[in-house]
Amino acid sequence: MRIPIAATSLLCGLTIVFAQDTSLAAVETAFNNANIPKDLQIQLKPLVLLEVIWPQPSGRSITTRAGQSFPLNDTAGPPQFAVRGALSQDTHKFVLAAVDPDAPYPQDPNVAQVRHILQGDLVLGPALGSQTYKLVNETPALTDWIQPEPPADSPPHRYIFLLYQQPKGFDSQTFVAPNDSIPAREYFNISQFAEEVGMGDPIGGSFVLVSP
Numbered sequence: 001m002r003i004p005i006a007a008t009s010l011l012c013g014l015t016i017v018f019a020q021d022t023s024l025a026a027v028e029t030a031f032n033n034a035n036i037p038k039d040l041q042i043q044l045k046p047l048v049l050l051e052v053i054w055p056q057p058s059g060r061s062i063t064t065r066a067g068q069s070f071p072l073n074d075t076a077g078p079p080q081f082a083v084r085g086a087l088s089q090d091t092h093k094f095v096l097a098a099v100d101p102d103a104p105y106p107q108d109p110n111v112a113q114v115r116h117i118l119q120g121d122l123v124l125g126p127a128l129g130s131q132t133y134k135l136v137n138e139t140p141a142l143t144d145w146i147q148p149e150p151p152a153d154s155p156p157h158r159y160i161f162l163l164y165q166q167p168k169g170f171d172s173q174t175f176v177a178p179n180d181s182i183p184a185r186e187y188f189n190i191s192q193f194a195e196e197v198g199m200g201d202p203i204g205g206s207f208v209l210v211s212p
């Protein structure tokens with residue numbers, strides 16, 4: 001797998017930068033504990049940290065950590081994203097997907113996955129801190145953000161964000177149409193889509209648990 005980073009410098013960087021609970025290992029553990037690799041049929045061995053940044057009406061954004069419970073009222077978004085790791089400012093592009101595998105109910109997810117975002121052509125933007133770069137999009141999203149809307153009688157849903165390296169030819173993919181209606185976002189399968197467009201395994205991820 002071709003990765004947009006120097007693996008050795010990444011590992012050095014991680015020891016220094018991610019010594020706290022925002023570590024790659026903690027992300028992987030959170031995904032495993034929430035059964036996400038199994039339910040999405042993905043392999044997540046994160047190489048970078050994906051930060052999900054939620055703008056708030058108060059003006060102060062909230063950055064969530066993998067597995068955090070997050071109030072529905074704070075999820076209006078659209079979320080912004082940053083990536084942390086020893087990345088080089090180069091021409092690599094990323095694809096970001098967000099899915100709900102628990103719709104309408106985790107115990108009977110019969111319309112899952114619901115696609116909440118599908119955005120290609122993300123590139124490293126301004127540095128937000130040490131080895132942390134905002135992701136900025138160079139083209140409109142294929143699927144724009146829709147806010148979580150778990151039914152009133154549902155347990156929390158997992159809203160899962162996955163970052164992939166963008167494969168060549170992504171912009172001419174025809175598996176997902178731009179600006180899909182809400183029904184057309186249902187029955188999505190992120191691992192099937194990743195196979196179809198050849199984007200491999202995710203290189204980073206995060207998720208929140210949102211109750212009605």
Ligand SMILES: *[C@@H]1O[C@H](CO)[C@@H](O)[C@H](O)[C@H]1NC(C)=O
Nearest residue numbers: 070071072073074075211212
């Ligand atoms: C969310 O916002 C609505 C409308 O402002 C309010 O009625 C409700 O109490 C809020 N819920 C929570 C959990 O803060």
Ligand SMILES: *[C@@H]1O[C@H](CO)[C@@H](O)[C@H](O)[C@H]1NC(C)=O
Nearest residue numbers: 139140141142143177178179
């Ligand atoms: C989706 O629709 C919006 C609003 O009409 C438009 O600005 C955007 O370019 C469209 N996205 C794509 C990928 O066509």
Ligand SMILES: *[C@@H]1O[C@H](CO)[C@@H](O)[C@H](O)[C@H]1NC(C)=O
Nearest residue numbers: 040041189190191192193195
């Ligand atoms: C999703 O796609 C993967 C990879 O193609 C496949 O193995 C799996 O069966 C699909 N899941 C569902 C629920 O169709």
